[in-house]
Amino acid sequence: MSVSSESVLILSPSDYWALAVNLNVKTxxxxASYGAALFDLGKEYRYEAQKVGENSYILIAxxxxxxxxxxxxxxHLSVIKKMTFAQWVFAEEPRPIYLPNGKYLTTLEGIIVEIDPLYIDTKPSVTLDEVLSHPRPFLKTIPIEGLSTAELTPKTLTITLVILGILLANLVAETFLSYQNSEHLSQEMQSVLELSKLPETSIERDAILANLKVKEAKQLHFRQLCKAISDLPIEGKSLVNPKVPNISAAVNATPEGIVLIPGSKPGEPNRLLIEHTASAANINVHGEGIETFNYDGNAVNLIIETHDSASNESLKREISKHFNHAQINDHDTQLEVRLK
Structure with missing residues (x-):
């Protein structure tokens, strides 16, 4: 018989194992999922099943x-793409089937076996060609390409080389297209620069603009801190000691010890006494409020004089209310504050 890609290869009973079982399954x-447990042949085997009755199946390994x-x-059979089992093809044939090797295919308890003619009645037999001459409307098959090959065949080598060639061609094509795209983008970028009349140092300009934006953000943050500080209930006061000592008069003053302030005239009271005299009273001045204000670029550092330890707590609450991350150190009548 001629062999073509439409041909189906029939495996003889010696090429597989068959077992009739009853399983409470529907499909x-x-x-077939029970095949590994029922045959116990090895991990390299695959399993198929054929339903022959209610909960009755023929398993093939x-x-x-x-x-x-x-x-x-x-x-010469490399063109064949599909295969099947003798069990699936001849199970419904009631007569023994004569094979060219002199043996017969027959059904024993629902399973097709290859047997010597000494053990069966060969009178109602039929030849293999006669059985195959009758077309079958439905024949279950398995693709041969799904089998794992243990050796490298010329066909496999050819297919592998073709696939590698296609992959290499795709890689070369993608590389060439990527190069073309990069060149096209470079030309478009150059055209945009020429149309917009941007300098070649646009990257440096962008860096400068970014730096200026950072500085502007810091300045805005500093102004916001100053505004928030100005809203704090801090009142500045200057306390002057009212007890001012009298200016002592000149002792043993001589005309030589008198120096006129520039612009004054003799006899006026705005004379400056220089020997054994004092020109001003010793006045002790103390203040309340912000004594030190310093900005280091990231945070504002304040030293606040209160001269009243009781008011420190109230002021600390106000500062914490306006600034979530304020750091406050209490030094009796002085608050050291860091604001971010």
Whole structure:
């Protein structure tokens, strides 16, 4: 018989294992999942199932590696894409089927087996060609390409080289297209620069603008801090000691010890006494409020004089109310504050 890509390869009973079982499942796929436990052949085997009755199935176990090795020895069958099992093809044939090797295919307890003619009645037999001459409306098959090949065949090598060639061509094409796209983008960028008349140092300009924006943000933050500080209930006061000593008069003053202030005239009271005299009273001046204000670029540092330890707590509450991250150190009548 001629062989073509539409042909289906039928595996003889010696190429697989078969087992009739009763399983409480609904589909052949569910039944095939029990194959590994029922056959106990090895991890390399695959399993198929055929439903023959209510909860009755014929399980088939086959080794893809063994079949692939056998197919490699038959290069004239390399065009065939599908295979099936003798169990699926001849199970419904009631007569023994005569094979070219002199043996017969027959059904024993629902399973197709290859047997010597000494053990069966061969009178109502039929030849293999006669059975295959009748077309079947439906025949379950398995793709041969799904088998794992243990050896590198010329066909596999050719397909591998073709795939590698396609991948290499795609890589070269993508590289070339990427190069073209980069060149096109570079030309478009140059055209935009020429149309907008931007200098070549636009990157440096952007860096300067970014730096100015950072400085502007810091200045705005500093102004906001100053505004918030001005809203604090801090009153500045100057306390002057009212007890001012009298200016002592000149003792043993001589005309030589009198110096006129520039612009004054003799006899006026605005004379400056220089020897054994005092020109002003010793006045002790004390203040309340912000004594030190310092900004280091990130935070404002304040030293606040209160001269009243009781008012420190009230002022600290106000500062904490206006500034969430204020750092306050209390030194009796002095507050050291850091604001961010």
């Amino acid at each position: 052949p796929k569910e039944a 086959y080794s893809p590696d063994e079949l692939a090795q056998r197919f490699n020895l038959l290069p």
